[in-house]
Amino acid sequence: MQPRDLSANAPYVPGRGTEEVARELGMAPEELVKLSSNENPFGPSPAAVEAIRDTAANVGVYPKASHTDLTDALAEKWNVASEQVWVSPGADGALDYLSRAMLDPDDEVLVPTPGFAYYGMSARYHHGEVAEYPLAAEDDFAQTAEGILDHYEGERIVYVTTPHNPTGSVCPLPEIEALANGVDDHTLVVVDEAYGEFTEEPSAVTLLDDSDNVAVTRTFSKAYGLAGLRIGYAVVPEAWADAYARVNTPFAASEVACRAALAALDDDEHVETTVETARWAREHMYDELDAPTWESGGNFVLAEVGDVFERGSKGSETESRAAAAVADASQREGVIVRDCSSFGLPTCVRISCGTEAQTRAAVETLNAVLRELEAQP
């Protein structure tokens, strides 16, 4: 007995966890600064923590009222009908629901490269195929309707990530609108706004009033600090919103997650502090990191470290290991950043925005690591 041919299903490569690295290095987890997974450095809102505690005694029952309450609260926030809000276990869960709703076997999806691995993974789980459109470092990873449509060949779903992970680039709303108008009627444009809170750019949810081929995904994992609970959602057009009942995994968003998300939604101050700190941290990294960076709309900054070996004497054949070398060396100094090799950017590291103290420490450590690697014979 064997599973079906899974050779095209590449496993997800997550950022390294604190426990894992601490064990490997023989350090205490508290000694590490983890800036590899774009998590909220302040953790969840205290109100969410309280809701989690209060819910503990109620987890004997399936989540029903809490799911309805969260759906209604999100519908009010986005000024859409409740049916249009597809609550899910993480935004990744919403991506799966959209795959289930849209993809017939062998249908194609068009995804950005570099980009978020789960779009392609979800398509393949649902017997779909994956095509890519490039975002180029030379253009600062600019996202335009024309650039995407150049590579569009009638795919069933086109993914746009804005702000984009791992580059931080933002796709302006008029470009998304032009893209939605430029694709065929059978194509859904999915706008992944996992980092939407961190940018000034307005959400694409406003496009749903006039388009039935745009859906937006959002998550509580990043700005709201609830990554460990797995709660997110899609906002979809009214025309086919009722498909949710036919594709969602019953009760996949847990009672605890729904209650925590409801409490988190009410704590504006926590989100504001988080966003303000991330904006400060981005500026600090642009200004102080001794490596070229790209402007980011998210809670992370992409840095080019490929020339550490060019500036040193190791020669450019090792350049392709630059990100791994920098991430490894920095980890040994207690700062975990994301080696972007798995995103197809082997000369880049992505550094999440920490607290002010964490961000300052990370920049100092990375600068020391860069100096050391350059100086190596």
Ligand SMILES: *Cc1c(COP(=O)(O)O)cnc(C)c1O
């Ligand atoms: C983090 C992230 C998500 C969603 O993560 P969940 O934890 O599943 O909500 C979606 N898209 C991108 C680009 C992300 O970085």
